[in-house]
Amino acid sequence: MARSKPTLGSKAQKNARESISLKTLAEHLGLSKTAVSLVINRVPAAKSIPHRTQELIRAAARELNYRPNHLARSLRQQRSYTIGVLVPEISEGYAALVMSGIEDHLLQEGYFYFVVSHRHRNELIEEYPLLLQQRAVEGLVAVDTALSEGVQVPLVAVSGHRDLPGVTNIVLNHARGATLALEHLAKLGHRQMAFIKGQEFSSDTAVRWDSVRGAATELGIEIKERLVGQLEGESSSPELGYQVARKLLALGDPFTALFAFNDISAIGAIQALREAGRRIPEDVSVVGFDDIQSAAFQNPGLTTVKQPLREMGVLAAQTVLERINAPVKQPYPKEIIVEPDFVVRGSTGPVPRSAREK
Amino acid sequence: MARSKPTLGSKAQKNARESISLKTLAEHLGLSKTAVSLVINRVPAAKSIPHRTQELIRAAARELNYRPNHLARSLRQQRSYTIGVLVPEISEGYAALVMSGIEDHLLQEGYFYFVVSHRHRNELIEEYPLLLQQRAVEGLVAVDTALSEGVQVPLVAVSGHRDLPGVTNIVLNHARGATLALEHLAKLGHRQMAFIKGQEFSSDTAVRWDSVRGAATELGIEIKERLVGQLEGESSSPELGYQVARKLLALGDPFTALFAFNDISAIGAIQALREAGRRIPEDVSVVGFDDIQSAAFQNPGLTTVKQPLREMGVLAAQTVLERINAPVKQPYPKEIIVEPDFVVRGSTGPVPRSAREK
DNA sequence: GTAGCATGCTAAACCGATTTAGCCCACATA
DNA sequence: TATGTGGGCTAAATCGGTTTAGCATGCTAC
Numbered sequence: 120m121a122r123s124k125p126t127l128g129s130k131a132q133k134n135a136r137e138s139i140s141l142k143t144l145a146e147h148l149g150l151s152k153t154a155v156s157l158v159i160n161r162v163p164a165a166k167s168i169p170h171r172t173q174e175l176i177r178a179a180a181r182e183l184n185y186r187p188n189h190l191a192r193s194l195r196q197q198r199s200y201t202i203g204v205l206v207p208e209i210s211e212g213y214a215a216l217v218m219s220g221i222e223d224h225l226l227q228e229g230y231f232y233f234v235v236s237h238r239h240r241n242e243l244i245e246e247y248p249l250l251l252q253q254r255a256v257e258g259l260v261a262v263d264t265a266l267s268e269g270v271q272v273p274l275v276a277v278s279g280h281r282d283l284p285g286v287t288n289i290v291l292n293h294a295r296g297a298t299l300a301l302e303h304l305a306k307l308g309h310r311q312m313a314f315i316k317g318q319e320f321s322s323d324t325a326v327r328w329d330s331v332r333g334a335a336t337e338l339g340i341e342i343k344e345r346l347v348g349q350l351e352g353e354s355s356s357p358e359l360g361y362q363v364a365r366k367l368l369a370l371g372d373p374f375t376a377l378f379a380f381n382d383i384s385a386i387g388a389i390q391a392l393r394e395a396g397r398r399i400p401e402d403v404s405v406v407g408f409d410d411i412q413s414a415a416f417q418n419p420g421l422t423t424v425k426q427p428l429r430e431m432g433v434l435a436a437q438t439v440l441e442r443i444n445a446p447v448k449q450p451y452p453k454e455i456i457v458e459p460d461f462v463v464r465g466s467t468g469p470v471p472r473s474a475r476e477k
Numbered sequence: 478m479a480r481s482k483p484t485l486g487s488k489a490q491k492n493a494r495e496s497i498s499l500k501t502l503a504e505h506l507g508l509s510k511t512a513v514s515l516v517i518n519r520v521p522a523a524k525s526i527p528h529r530t531q532e533l534i535r536a537a538a539r540e541l542n543y544r545p546n547h548l549a550r551s552l553r554q555q556r557s558y559t560i561g562v563l564v565p566e567i568s569e570g571y572a573a574l575v576m577s578g579i580e581d582h583l584l585q586e587g588y589f590y591f592v593v594s595h596r597h598r599n600e601l602i603e604e605y606p607l608l609l610q611q612r613a614v615e616g617l618v619a620v621d622t623a624l625s626e627g628v629q630v631p632l633v634a635v636s637g638h639r640d641l642p643g644v645t646n647i648v649l650n651h652a653r654g655a656t657l658a659l660e661h662l663a664k665l666g667h668r669q670m671a672f673i674k675g676q677e678f679s680s681d682t683a684v685r686w687d688s689v690r691g692a693a694t695e696l697g698i699e700i701k702e703r704l705v706g707q708l709e710g711e712s713s714s715p716e717l718g719y720q721v722a723r724k725l726l727a728l729g730d731p732f733t734a735l736f737a738f739n740d741i742s743a744i745g746a747i748q749a750l751r752e753a754g755r756r757i758p759e760d761v762s763v764v765g766f767d768d769i770q771s772a773a774f775q776n777p778g779l780t781t782v783k784q785p786l787r788e789m790g791v792l793a794a795q796t797v798l799e800r801i802n803a804p805v806k807q808p809y810p811k812e813i814i815v816e817p818d819f820v821v822r823g824s825t826g827p828v829p830r831s832a833r834e835k
Numbered sequence: 836g837t838a839g840c841a842t843g844c845t846a847a848a849c850c851g852a853t854t855t856a857g858c859c860c861a862c863a864t865a
Numbered sequence: 866t867a868t869g870t871g872g873g874c875t876a877a878a879t880c881g882g883t884t885t886a887g888c889a890t891g892c893t894a895c
Contacts, residue, residue, distance in 0.1 A: 137629060138610070141852060151875045156853060164854090167872050189612045190557065191851035194548045194880045210577040210770065210787075212568075219568040222594060231612060233589045236580060252496070254547040254589060271495060357774050386774045393776070412568065413771035416715050416744045418751070429568075499882060509845045514883060522884090525842055549881035552850045 137184075144185050148176060155180075159187070193255060202232040202439060203251035205244075205261040209236050211355040212383065212411030213428065217262050217277055220432020228440055230257075237264065239320050239353055258439040265322050273442035273451070275435045278323050287438050288454045289431055293323070293330035296424040296459035300378055300406045301334045303422070303461060308470035309376040309404060313346040315363050315388065317380040318353075324380070327408070331378065345372050350384055360384025364391035375403060375474045376467070382407035382414045382423055389417075389466070400468035410462055419465025427457055495542075502543050506534060513538075517545070551613060560590040560797060561609030563602075563619040567594050569713040570741065570769030571786065575620050575635055578790020586798055588615075595622065597678050597711055616797040620790075623680050631800035631809070633793045636681050645796050646812045647789055651681070654782040654817040655688035656695070658736055658764045661780070661819060663696050666828035667734040667762060671704040673721050673746065675738040676711075682738070685766070689736065703730050708742055718742025722749035733761060733832045734825070740765035740772045740781055747775075747824070758826035768820055777823025785815055 145152045150172075157165040158176045165173065179185075193199040202225055206214040218234070225232050233251060237243035248259060248270050258273040265281060266274065279288040304312060314331065317324035335342050348363035360379060367374070368391065377392070379385035385407035389399055397403045399419060407414055410425035434455060442451050503510045508530075515523040516534045523531065537543075551557040560583055564572040576592070583590050591609060595601035606617060606628050616631040623639060624632065637646040662670060672689060675682035693700050706721035718737060725732070726749065735750070737743035743765030747757055755761045757777065765772055768783035792813060800809050 140850095152852080153854080153875060154873085157874095160853080162854090168874075169872085172873085186607065186611045187853095188552075188851050190548050190552045191880090192853070194546075194552055194882090195851080195853045197880070199548065208577070209580060210573045212770075215568045215573045219566070219594070222567060222592065226593060231591045231593070231608075234580065234592055235584060235589070236577070249544065250589075253544045356770075383774075389776070412570075412714075413774055416741075416771055417774070418747070418776050498880095510882080511845060511884080512843085515844095518883080520883090526844075527842085530843085546881050549850090550883075552852090552881085553883045555850075 138188070139183050139185050141185070141187065144180060144183055147183065148179050150176070159185075199255040199257055200230045201254070201256050202230055202436075203248070203254075203256040203259045204232050204234045205247055205251075205259065205264050205266075206234065206236050207239055207263055208355060209234065212413060213355075213381070213409055214262050216411065216428035217432040217435070220429035220434075221260055221436045222432075223429075224433045224436035225440075228436075230440065232256075232260075257443045260435045260439055262435075263322055265320075273439050275439045275442075276322075277431050277435050280322055280326055282453065287442070287452050289435055289438070290326070290454060290456055291323075291426050291431075292456050292458050293327045294333060296408070296426075296461075297327065297330035297334040298337070299459065299461040300408075300424050301331070301338050301340060303463065303467065304376045304378070304404060304406065305338050305340060307376075307404060307467060310340065310470070311346070311372075311374040311474065312340065312342070312376045312378060313367050313374040314342065314348070315360060315377070315379040315384050316347065316349040318350045318359075321380075327380065343372065345370055346374055350380060355383055357383050357387030357390065360387030361391045362387075364388035365395075368392070368395050373474070375470050376406070377403060378406045378408075380408060382409045382411045382421055385421055385423070385466075386413070386417060389421075399466050402471055404467035404470075406467060410460075414462075415464070417464075417466070422464045422467040423462050425460040425462045427460070431457055496546070497541050497543050499543070499545065502537060502541055505541065506537050508534070517543075557613040557615055558588045559612070559614050560588055560794075561606070561612075561614040561617045562590050562592045563605055563609075563617065563622050563624075564592065564594050565597055565621055566713060567592065570771060571713075571739070571767055572620050574769065574786035575790040575793070578787035578792075579618055579794045580790075581787075582791045582794035583798075586794075588798065590614075590618075615801045618793045618797055620793075621680055623678075631797050633797045633800075634680075635789050635793050638680055638684055640811065645800070645810050647793055647796070648684070648812060648814055649681075649784050649789075650814050650816050651685050651688035652691060654766070654784075654819075655685065655692040657817065657819040658766075658782050659689070659692045659696050659698060661821065661825065662734045662736070662762060662764065663698060665734075665762060665825060668698065668828070669704070669730075669732045669832065670698065670700070670734045670736060671725050671732040672700065672706070673718060673735070673737040673742050674705065674707040676708045676717075679738075685738065701730065703728055704732055708738060713741055715741050715745030715748065718745030719749045720745075722746035723753075726750070726753050731832070733828050734764070735761060736764045736766075738766060740767045740769045740779055743779055743781070743824075744771070744775060747779075757824050760829055762825035762828075764825060768818075772820075773822070775822075775824070780822045780825040781820050783818040783820050785818070789815055 141152050141155060145155045154168060155176055158168060158173045159180060204221060208214055235247045237247060244264060252271055259270060261276045263278045274285055275287045275289060277289045316328050332342060348367050350359045350363060352359050377388055379388055385405050389405055392399060392403050399405055407421045407423035410423045414421040414423050499510050499513060503513045512526060513534055516526060516531045517538060562579055566572055593605045595605060602622060610629055617628060619634045621636045632643055633645045633647060635647045674686050690700060706725050708717045708721060710717050735746055737746055743763050747763055750757060750761050757763055765779045765781035768781045772779040772781050
């Protein structure tokens, strides 16, 4: 009565690792593709299929190692469970941290994602979103990348600042970040501060600089034009910060603190300062921005405005999925603001005695 | 006679950004899907279609912004132009550098890729390759990840050491790396050396340690068991190296040099050494491994064995594509060896006078 | 005058799933 | 006895492309 478990032919067993199609599986079972598909996907319509049959189907699927072809399924369902992620560069601390947050949430929710890095080349920034949409991504996440045009799918921009239709921007509260940094330096007695602005192309540059000026005014700190440098060049190496710091030093105007656009440039600037004989933090206090991994590895540790980069990645992933899965075209958030933290490490200290009397 | 360029209805124009199907395009042109497809893909069979028609087709495709659905194409052609990349973690220096090399080459060749990170969790290491194959990847690249089973598609393992069917391993010449490091230290006069081995799960741990022992023997350097520590724990933070260095210091056995498993742990170890009052490099010389970005950002810069990580990524991508596109089942390389470099920075120096007489 | 061939296409199958519509049978009900 | 009604399925359409096979037509060669 109880038929023994059907043993598969040696061929089937040997090829168990190979992919088998729904059709083959259905034929093997003597059932229709429909029936098998219904059961495998546990759709409500399968309720009219008796338990016994369902079990047979599932057992055979397991045994033959059936795995539905995702392409075919996506094509039919018009759902790919795939997201596109656009970053300037992978190997850099900032994007890597955001990505790890994105990945965490997406994979957990059963989505996969394509990554493309454009290295700030405009034609790629234009082309990749199109290529990704051709590949049927259901949404896009752009990290530190100013997309020029609206796209057909939900788009979440981490550190995006443009108000475009269809875009949700995830932005740091830069005003708060600037205030935290300047307050910290002011409390330590610093008045003569130098600054490094970001590259023109970085989407945070303008906002952050406005925030710094706002905070400076608020705190009664004067910003001298001659003590303001700007990063130049595509790369994301400390070399850029090094160059800017050298220029600032060459001008000869005194300063006891330096607030850099990001950690990478702060690290480069420290190198330049040291070469010029300035000790950190005894002669010059340095504050970075981002809190990338190597900020903590520095010696002394880098005091910095911490962006919750991983969390911003998670938030971006959550938001894009919410928008994708919203029942109808609902209103979506245009902007989500996250709060910075301030991490005090060894690169900042009290203003040196020599500069104190001023 | 020369009909003016057909103006598209305002609706078509307005929706130009929306995706349009081959069928729609063909109907718009009054031609068959076949004809349009042949021309768009510039297949040889299109030679029987006159130039005039071809131009009409291409013009319409451009105008209506036709972009073939990649899913449909992949399904029919049984080619997805997609690779799966398996890494332990994205935000870590090692994997990020390799990935940037992989990406560079893949995108250049018109392939996209999925990234998944498994964080050393075994069930994910098992499951992800299957999920990726369900998504029809044509090949896999595994970075610092020991895959247990053969897969159905070409697999290239960066820093893989197991000899599995279907796998190409890309490995560093570890013997050379170890020799470079130990020779450097020996020339500086160091004899009492401490070592930090990698975690058990890291695929490089065993090979590298064997190489270190081999090189030590060759150079007549004695390795004391009590001066050998091992990283423990999943994370990739310097904290792990810090802990190991503390243990080594606690044992009290003197050493003037430390060779760490990687840069991250070297950075942590330096922190511990400094806290114990040892200056780098005056009291202890430290050598890392990998040459991740932050190695150069350290102060002093970290002397290290440089793995050509980016190049290894490019090589992995090249190899996997070559294997995919090989005309028939050809023999494929089982192993590709790359050479390390040695980068001398400030973390190493001559053995201290006090230890020299020994 | 017609076989043969090139030209310029098209119809239909196919990739591998999901999904809609509906068939057949047994049983209950009027 | 005719009429639902639910159970247990299946056939066929569909997603959007590519690819195979082949159909007219007109011209050339014999």
